[in-house]
Amino acid sequence: MSALTDGDAYRGQALGEIHEAALALPNDGKVADYIPALATVDKARCGIAFATLDGEVHAAGDADIAFSIQSISKVFGLVLAMQRMGDGLWERVGMEPSGLPFNSIVQLEWEHGIPRNPFINAGAILVADTLVSHFSSSRLAFRSFVRRLAGSERCDVNDVVLASETRHGSRNAALAHLMKSFGNIEAEVEDVLAHYFFQCSLEMSCRELASSLLFLANRGVHPISDEHVITPRDAHRVNAILSTSGMYDQSGQFAFSVGLPAKSGVGGGIVAVVPGQGVISAWSPALNQHGNSTRALSMITGLAGRLGLSIF
Ligand code: GLU
Numbered sequence: 001m002s003a004l005t006d007g008d009a010y011r012g013q014a015l016g017e018i019h020e021a022a023l024a025l026p027n028d029g030k031v032a033d034y035i036p037a038l039a040t041v042d043k044a045r046c047g048i049a050f051a052t053l054d055g056e057v058h059a060a061g062d063a064d065i066a067f068s069i070q071s072i073s074k075v076f077g078l079v080l081a082m083q084r085m086g087d088g089l090w091e092r093v094g095m096e097p098s099g100l101p102f103n104s105i106v107q108l109e110w111e112h113g114i115p116r117n118p119f120i121n122a123g124a125i126l127v128a129d130t131l132v133s134h135f136s137s138s139r140l141a142f143r144s145f146v147r148r149l150a151g152s153e154r155c156d157v158n159d160v161v162l163a164s165e166t167r168h169g170s171r172n173a174a175l176a177h178l179m180k181s182f183g184n185i186e187a188e189v190e191d192v193l194a195h196y197f198f199q200c201s202l203e204m205s206c207r208e209l210a211s212s213l214l215f216l217a218n219r220g221v222h223p224i225s226d227e228h229v230i231t232p233r234d235a236h237r238v239n240a241i242l243s244t245s246g247m248y249d250q251s252g253q254f255a256f257s258v259g260l261p262a263k264s265g266v267g268g269g270i271v272a273v274v275p276g277q278g279v280i281s282a283w284s285p286a287l288n289q290h291g292n293s294t295r296a297l298s299m300i301t302g303l304a305g306r307l308g309l310s311i312f
Contacts, residue, residue, distance in 0.1 A: 008052075008058070011052070011307065012257070014306050015048055015050055015059070015303065016060045016083055018048070018060075018299050018302040019047075019061045019299060021298075021302060022046055022048075022284070022295045022298050022302075023046060023061075023295075023297060025295060027043060027279055027286050027293055027295065028294070029287045029288050030287055031285045031286055032266040032267070032268075032285075032287060032291070034168065034266075035164050035168055037158075037161045038068060038070075038161065038266065038267060038285075041096065041267075041268070043285050043286050045062045045268075046061045046062055046295050046296075046299075047060065047063035047065060047205075047282070047284075047298045048061060048063060048206060048283075048296075048300075048303070049063040049206035049207045049278050050278055050279075050303070051210035051211045051281075052277060052278035053214060053217060053276075053278055054275065055212065057238075057263070059206065060264065062206075062283065063205060063207050064207055065205055065296055066154070066155075066205050066208075067205070067267050067268065068161050068200075068201065068265070069200075069204050069209065069265055069269055069286070070267040071265035072263050072265040072267075072269050072271055073199035073200050074119050074123075074199075074268075075119075075216075075238070076142065076146050076172070076199070076212075077118075077131065077199055078118045078119075078147060078238060078241075079126045079129060079161040079229065079234075079238060080141070080145050081118075081127045081130045081131055082230055082234050083229075084130065084131070084134045085130050089127075089140065092114065092126055092184055093114065093118050093127065094116045094123075095117055095237075095240070095241050096117060096191045096245075096252060097116070097117065097244045098117060099249075100120075100249075102119075102121055102248055102291070103121045103175070105122075105171070105175060107300045108122050108179065112293065113178060113183070114184060116245075118247070119242070119246055121171075121175055122175045125176050125179065125185075125192060125196050126179060126184060128182075128192050128193075128196040128199070128243075129186055130174075130186075132187040132191050132195050133187050139195055139198045139199075143155065143202070146202065148225070149211075149212035149215070149222060149229070150204065150208040150209070150211055150212035151224060151225070152204075152208050154208070155202060155204050155208060156202070157202050157203070159201075161200075161201040162197055164198050165197040165200055166193075169193060169197060170228050172193060172196065173189065173193055175198075176189045176193055177189055184272060198273070200265075202213070206269070206281040206283050207281075209269065209271055210271065210279045213271055213273065213279045213281075214279055215227070215235065216235055216242075216261070216275075216279065217274055217276065217277060217278055217279055218235075218276075219232040219235050220232050220234060220235035239261040239273055239275065242261035242273065243255055243262075246263040247264050247270075247292055248263065248285060248290045248291045248292060249290050250288075250290040252290075254297075258276060258300060258305075259310030259311055260280075260300075260309060264291070264292045264293065264296070267283075267285065268283050268285035269282070269283045269296065270282050270283075270292065270293060272300050272304070274304075275311060280300055280304075282299045283296055284296050
């Protein structure tokens with residue numbers, strides 16, 4: 001048996017045991033219901049995948065069931081905008097943690113319509129504006145980009161979730177209008193929101209998510225397709241902001257206890273980048289008080305501890 005095969009077997013076994021342990025935990029979090037369509041998801045679902053740079057994907061539980069990626073879509077949006085906009089993007093959005101809830105409005109007023117970072121809603125809506133302005137159909141461009149990265153034509157929007165987001169999107173609309181009033185949104189607010197809700201409503205499995213983001217663990221090059229998705233400098237930048245701002249108001253605690261660049265979404269998914277090794281994606285719909293999935297968090301924490309994955 002080669003060392004690599006030993007490592008693969010060890011990872012696979014660790015994943016299985018960690019998934020079992022998560023299932024034994026009380027599943028007492030709350031499924032997101034401020035977007036009503038998300039509240040209908042089966043709370044018992046639980047899956048994890050670890051895609052490694054050599055093309056292996058270890059998986060346990062519901063790793064092949066597509067779920068609503070929600071805020072994890074902000075990572076794809078940012079990368080696509082970095083490709084198109086270059087450094088000009090950073091004149092319109094910051095790179096500091098916000099210290100406030102992901103959909104907060106107050107900071108945006110104080111800071112003249114410049115969102116703190118691309119992973120709070122205001123920042124992702126700003127990024128959506130740049131995509132709407134740069135593509136003739138930003139939604140199709142976004143979906144093709146994600147499908148190409150995932151190596152799967154299956155990734156698509158859930159129309160029921162999309163309609164529900166759109167109907168209950170007043171707060172996001174308020175953020176967009178406020179930024180427009182400061183001159184930091186170029187396209188029509190309606191078009192920007194349509195793009196933002198579209199990307200949030202995309203569904204992907206743990207396996208697809210982990211595979212799609214492998215370029216972030218490999219200095220910007222997707223190891224399966226060899227596509228140069230972003231420069232090593234930009235991969236570094238995305239990972240840096242993920243480390244400080246990817247896990248809502250629990251980003252500091254996550255860095256403290258896990259130590260990996262990561263992004264979560266209110267659909268219950270979490271992705272975590274392990275530079276030089278691969279990407280972990282875990283999903284379970286019930287959320288803790290910070291909006292992070294309780295079981296996904298416990299699985300990623302367990303795996304990172306057991307395999308010694310912290311970057312710090
Ligand atoms: N579509 C959700 C919203 O804009 C995304 C929230 C999230 O996953 O953080 O409120």
